[in-house]
Amino acid sequence: MERVGREAKLSQSTLKQSTQALIRQLLFSGVMIPGEIYSANSLATHLGISNSPAREAMMALAANGLLEPVRNRGFRVVELSEHDRFEVYEMRVLIEVEAVRQAAARDIGVEVIEKIVDLAQESVEKLPASNREPALPYLNADHDFHMALVDAVGNSRWSKIVSNLRDESRVNGAYRHLEDNQGLQHSAQEHIGIAQAIRDRDPEKAAALMLKHLEYARPHGYPPAN
Numbered sequence: 001m002e003r004v005g006r007e008a009k010l011s012q013s014t015l016k017q018s019t020q021a022l023i024r025q026l027l028f029s030g031v032m033i034p035g036e037i038y039s040a041n042s043l044a045t046h047l048g049i050s051n052s053p054a055r056e057a058m059m060a061l062a063a064n065g066l067l068e069p070v071r072n073r074g075f076r077v078v079e080l081s082e083h084d085r086f087e088v089y090e091m092r093v094l095i096e097v098e099a100v101r102q103a104a105a106r107d108i109g110v111e112v113i114e115k116i117v118d119l120a121q122e123s124v125e126k127l128p129a130s131n132r133e134p135a136l137p138y139l140n141a142d143h144d145f146h147m148a149l150v151d152a153v154g155n156s157r158w159s160k161i162v163s164n165l166r167d168e169s170r171v172n173g174a175y176r177h178l179e180d181n182q183g184l185q186h187s188a189q190e191h192i193g194i195a196q197a198i199r200d201r202d203p204e205k206a207a208a209l210m211l212k213h214l215e216y217a218r219p220h221g222y223p224p225a226n
Contacts, residue, residue, distance in 0.1 A: 005226040015049070020059035022047055027066060027171045029136050032077050039074035064164055066171050080172045086222045088165050093214055093225040095162055096150065099116050100210040102195060104203035113199050114150050119145040120195035124188045138184060139170060145191050149198075149210075169217060187216055 001182035023043065025034045036042040044054035058075045061067045067075040082086070103116075119141070128134065141168060150162045190213040211225065218224060 002170060015053045016056050016060070019047065019049060019053045020060055023054075023057055023061060023064075024134075024167070027061075027077065029134070032171075034077045034079035037070050037074050037076045041075070064167065066167055076170070077171060080168060082219045083216075083223070085172070085219045086170070088168055089214065089219065089222070090225060091218045092162070092165050093211065094215060095158065095165070096146065096214065097207050097210045099150040099153050099158060099161070099162070100198070101203040101207040103149055104198045104201055104206040106153070108152045109203065112148075116148050116198055118193045119148050120191035123191050127184055127188055135184065138188070142187070142191075143170070145195075149194070152198075183216060187213065 026043075032038060036059075036087075037188055040051050040055035040058055043058065044051045047054065058067055062069055062075060066078055070076050100195075123141040123145050126138040128138060145167060147159065147163060150159045153159075190209065194206055194209045194213065197209055203214065215224065
């Protein structure tokens with residue numbers, strides 16, 4: 001693996017959380033590959049830290065379904081089947097569409113609405129200029145936008161479920177097919193429409209736009225959600 005993260009300053013009090021964040025970046029960037037096994041020792045060396053926080057962080061990520069322990073070997077990056085992907089898609093439709101409807105219907109405040117609008121625009125600005133450029137900055141902006149929509153509802157459990165579902169998709173490359181065409185551009189532009197519907201306080205339009213938007217997460221050959 002390409003060496004990253006050594007320059008990050010990890011304070012003792014937040015070492016586990018910081019290490020988790022660094023490993024998540026390796027997972028989402030594709031450096032850590034689904035199906036491959038990685039030891040805590042190899043990751044600790046890679047990140048320039050001791051074994052203990054690396055192992056603790058990997059155990060926490062395993063609890064979130066991103067890694068799975070392999071006895072005496074380390075941790076395997078979880079690999080989703082097409083059916084697994086469809087289950088994630090169905091759950092996201094059930095939860096995220098309703099979250100957007102609620103965000104548009106409730107009095108979530110001007111500051112929250114403006115934040116959602118700004119994050120939608122930021123996702124457009126973070127689009128890679130070509131297929132040769134990394135998509136991770138856009139994917140991070142995309143994640144921030146989606147989580148802002150759910151966070152606006154004010155239900156921490158709702159947010160945690162959506163975050164975990166999105167993490168599963170990101171580790172397993174649900175966006176990779178979008179990078180070879182105009183998919184990322186279309187997805188980012190759809191963010192603008194969703195944000196505008198929330199600003200206009202139009203819950204049904206916001207929900208309909210989110211349902212259409214989540215089509216990118218539906219595996220080929222599986223039926224669309226109603």
